[in-house]
Each structure stands twice: as C-alpha cells, then as structure tokens.
Amino acid sequence: MLINRKPDTFAKLAILGGMAGDDILSARDAVPSPNPMLAGPATPRRGPARNPVPGVYRAAMPNGKFINLMRVMFTDFCKMDCFYCPNSHWVPRKRFAFTVDELANAFMELRRRHAVDGLFLSSGIAGTASKTTQKLLNVVEVIRKKHGFTGYIHMKVMPGTDRELVEAAHGLGTRLSVNLETPTDEMMRRISTMKDLERDILDPMRWVHQMNRESSGGKVGQATQLVVGAANESDRDIFQRIDQLYGELDLKRVYYSAFRPVRYTPLEEHPGVPIAREHRLYQMDWLKRIYSFSNQEISQAFDADGYLDLHRDPKTAIAVENADAFPVDVNTATREQLLRVPGVGPTSTDRILKTRGEHSIDTWRDLQAMGVVRKRAWPFLAFPGQRPPTARQIRLDLFGERQPSEPALQATAAGHGATPCGVGSTCAGCSLYGAPGHPGSPEMSALAAAA
Numbered sequence: 001m002l003i004n005r006k007p008d009t010f011a012k013l014a015i016l017g018g019m020a021g022d023d024i025l026s027a028r029d030a031v032p033s034p035n036p037m038l039a040g041p042a043t044p045r046r047g048p049a050r051n052p053v054p055g056v057y058r059a060a061m062p063n064g065k066f067i068n069l070m071r072v073m074f075t076d077f078c079k080m081d082c083f084y085c086p087n088s089h090w091v092p093r094k095r096f097a098f099t100v101d102e103l104a105n106a107f108m109e110l111r112r113r114h115a116v117d118g119l120f121l122s123s124g125i126a127g128t129a130s131k132t133t134q135k136l137l138n139v140v141e142v143i144r145k146k147h148g149f150t151g152y153i154h155m156k157v158m159p160g161t162d163r164e165l166v167e168a169a170h171g172l173g174t175r176l177s178v179n180l181e182t183p184t185d186e187m188m189r190r191i192s193t194m195k196d197l198e199r200d201i202l203d204p205m206r207w208v209h210q211m212n213r214e215s216s217g218g219k220v221g222q223a224t225q226l227v228v229g230a231a232n233e234s235d236r237d238i239f240q241r242i243d244q245l246y247g248e249l250d251l252k253r254v255y256y257s258a259f260r261p262v263r264y265t266p267l268e269e270h271p272g273v274p275i276a277r278e279h280r281l282y283q284m285d286w287l288k289r290i291y292s293f294s295n296q297e298i299s300q301a302f303d304a305d306g307y308l309d310l311h312r313d314p315k316t317a318i319a320v321e322n323a324d325a326f327p328v329d330v331n332t333a334t335r336e337q338l339l340r341v342p343g344v345g346p347t348s349t350d351r352i353l354k355t356r357g358e359h360s361i362d363t364w365r366d367l368q369a370m371g372v373v374r375k376r377a378w379p380f381l382a383f384p385g386q387r388p389p390t391a392r393q394i395r396l397d398l399f400g401e402r403q404p405s406e407p408a409l410q411a412t413a414a415g416h417g418a419t420p421c422g423v424g425s426t427c428a429g430c431s432l433y434g435a436p437g438h439p440g441s442p443e444m445s446a447l448a449a450a451a
C-alpha cells in the first residue's frame with residue numbers, strides 16, 4: 001500500500017483531519033467520519049461545531065471552556081490489524097502522510113491567523129510504534145521549541161512505544177493518551193492479533209502515571225479511549241476496568257466510541273452499536289467521577305447480563321432501585337442525597353444549598369431557576385406545598401415496578417376525575433396534566449388504552 005504525499009497541505013488537512021474524527025476528544029464531540037469505508041453508524045451521531053478550516057473543531061476542555069482544536073493524524077497508514085479500524089491494513093485505499101515540518105508549519109500558520117488554539121495529534125502506526133511516536137514527537141518539538149507554542153497539545157502515544165519516548169512525550173505534551181480499546185486481554189484477542197493489552201497499552205499508561213508522581217515539574221493529564229461493542233464486552237466489563245484505571249492511574253478522562261462496522265474489515269458484518277449505549281456509558285462515567293456514586297450503587301444500574309438500560313439513564317435506574325430513600329426534602333437533604341436525585345446535578349445542588357441558607361425553597365419555579373429538571377426530579381423531591389403525598393406509589397407506577405392501582409387506571413381511563421397523583425384535583429387546569437405518570441402522559445395513556 002502506497003503512502004501518498006502528493007496532495008497539498010490543505011487537502012491533507014481535510015483528509016487526515018477528517019480521519020482523526022474517529023478519535024474522540026469529549027463526550028459531545030463524536031462526529032461521523034467522512035471515511036467512505038465506514039459502513040455507517042447504527043444511529044446518527046451529534047457532532048461539535050466544525051470550523052470552516054479543515055481539521056479544526058470546537059472542543060470542550062477539562063475546565064469546561066471551548067477551544068479551536070486542530071485534530072489531525074500524522075498518517076492514516078497503519079500496519080496493524082485492529083478488526084474494527086478504518087486505518088487498519090485490511091482496508092484497501094490510498095493513504096496519506098504529512099512530513100514533520102509540513103504539519104508543524106501548517107499548525108503554526110493557522111495559529112498565527114488565530115484559527116486554532118491547540119493541537120490533538122494522532123496517527124496510524126507506520127513502521128514501528130516507537131518510530132511513529134518519534135515522528136509525532138518531532139512535530140511537537142518543532143511547535144514547542146522552534147515556534148515557542150506553549151498552549152494545549154494532546155498527543156497520542158502509539159501502543160507498544162518504548163519507555164524513553166513516552167518520557168519525551170511526557171515532557172512536551174499537555175495531555176497524553178494510549179487507546180485502551182477494550183477492557184481485558186482476552187477481549188483484545190477478539191479484535192486484534194497484534195496488540196497485547198498489558199505490554200503495549202497498560203504498561204505505557206503506568207509509566208505516564210509514574211512519571212506524573214515522580215515529576216517535580218508539571219504533570220500531564222492522562223486519558224484513554226474504548227471502542228464500545230467490538231469485542232462483545234458488557235457495560236459492566238467496561239465499568240470494572242475504567243473504575244480500576246481511574247483509581248490506579250489517576251486518569252483524567254475515559255472516552256467511549258460506539259463501534260461502527262467498517263467495510264473490508266473482519267468485523268464488517270458485526271452489528272453497529274447504538275449511540276445511546278455510548279451515551280449511557282458517559283452518564284455512568286459521570287456518576288463515578290463527578291457525583292461520587294459508590295461502585296455498589298452503580299452496579300445497581302446493570303441488568304443481569306451486565307448492560308445499562310438504553311431507555312432509562314443510570315441515575316434514574318439507581319434511584320428507582322433505592323425507592324425507599326425518596327422523596328428527599330429539598331430544604332433539609334444533604335449534598336449526597338441531592339446529588340442522587342435524577343434531574344439534579346452538581347451545579348443545581350450547590351445552588352440549592354446556597355439558596356436554602358438564605359430562605360426556604362418552596363416552588364418548582366425556584367428549583368427550575370437553579371437548573372433542576374422538573375420532569376425528571378418531581379417524583380423524588382419534596383418541599384413545602386409540593387410534597388408528593390404518594391411519591392413512592394407514583395414512582396413505582398411510573399417506572400413499571402408494579403402495575404398502577406385500579407383507581408389510578410380508572411381515573412386515567414376516565415380522563416378526568418381523581419388523578420393518579422393522588423391530590424384529588426381534576427385534570428382540567430392541573431399543572432401536572434401530561435407530566436410523566438399523570439393523565440395525558442404517554443405512559444399513562446398507554447396503560448389506559450391497555451386497560
């Protein structure tokens with residue numbers, strides 16, 4: 001397979017910037033690859049705003065800010081055989097590559113024009129892993145040392161790279177990542193005959209962690225990425241591995257990329273993974289990292305086969321499992337209790353705690369102004385004047401834990417009269433008419449029809 005160096009730099013940016021779109025930078029920046037070899041995702045992906053300059057994207061940074069990031073591969077040639085990858089040797093198509101100076105100069109030229117703020121640099125493996133990582137290092141070195149760029153650079157370390165090169169990358173990058181791809185060695189053997197999870201991926205990740213611990217200067221953030229569904233792994237398999245890595249290696253982020261079948265690869269016929277599964281894994285990841293849910297709590301979100309429910313977010317699933325802990329009183333609940341209420345996030349929790357130090361909270365309007373999502377939170381929250389008297393029953397009915405009571409069904413079938421919310425008002429004029437679990441809502445209408 002020939003590597004084509006002929007197209008000009010701009011054309012290469014369009015091609016190799018597009019190919020890097022298969023590497024994920026943030027939960028919200030999964031984009032469809034322009035690669036014609038992709039047989040197509042099972043469900044459409046929502047992408048980030050794309051800059052008119054090829055290969056440049058708006059990307060969310062760890063501090064929540066957005067920057068213009070040049071996301072590009074040094075080459076899309078790869079000698080490896082990963083069974084899912086459009087860059088693997090299975091796929092017969094032309095490949096492209098930059099030279100070191102060409103890529104460094106292109107980045108600096110865009111930087112001078114204020115079109116980019118940072119660089120995400122990846123590559124296929126041409127020659128050996130170390131040789132490829134050395135090329136990436138050369139690009140970063142020119143940008144850092146020759147041009148004096150001190151901004152954000154996220155550099156991929158190729159699996160199987162020698163330790164001294166990982167050390168060099170540690171000295172130059174803002175963030176480093178080695179793609180984990182799959183949770184266990186046995187699963188790795190299902191998707192590649194050439195990669196060894198321990199030796200090629202986990203060892204370099206451990207080195208980066210060790211360098212961070214021993215470094216007297218700055219630390220680099222370490223991230224990794226998994227392809228979801230290529231190795232038939234369950235969500236529980238993924239969670240167990242990432243839980244271990246967050247704990248042992250102090251990872252900053254794990255990114256999840258739903259498997260999509262690629263023409264000509266061994267997994268061409270393997271079913272694509274719905275984007276909803278990727279989304280659920282990000283939600284589970286947030287429960288672990290941001291909400292500090294215990295492993296025991298998170299394990300309640302998995303079904304018997306170890307998968308998350310695609311139709312219900314894991315936080316709601318866990319709340320339903322712990323129905324006895326709800327509703328919580330907005331004005332007295334602890335921070336931990338509030339964080340466990342669906343529809344209440346860390347920011348709205350902080351706002352609730354701050355506000356109730358000044359006065360009591362007693363309207364949904366107050367809560368919504370603080371960012372609480374009423375349609376998700378209402379069965380789980382109580383406050384003066386709005387205490388759901390049959391909250392547990394509503395919750396059980398709403399989430400199918402048991403069938404609704406006969407009177408509730410009759411009320412719903414009748415359309416108006418006593419309501420399943422139990423407050424005894426009629427539906428007409430009721431502010432909850434059509435809300436989840438109440439007359440007029442899709443699930444109650446369906447129950448009424450079934451009755």
Ligand code: SF4
Pocket residue numbers: 078079080081082085086087088089123124125
């Ligand atoms: S090493 Fe990376 S680029 Fe190469 S085939 Fe595997 S996943 Fe694709």
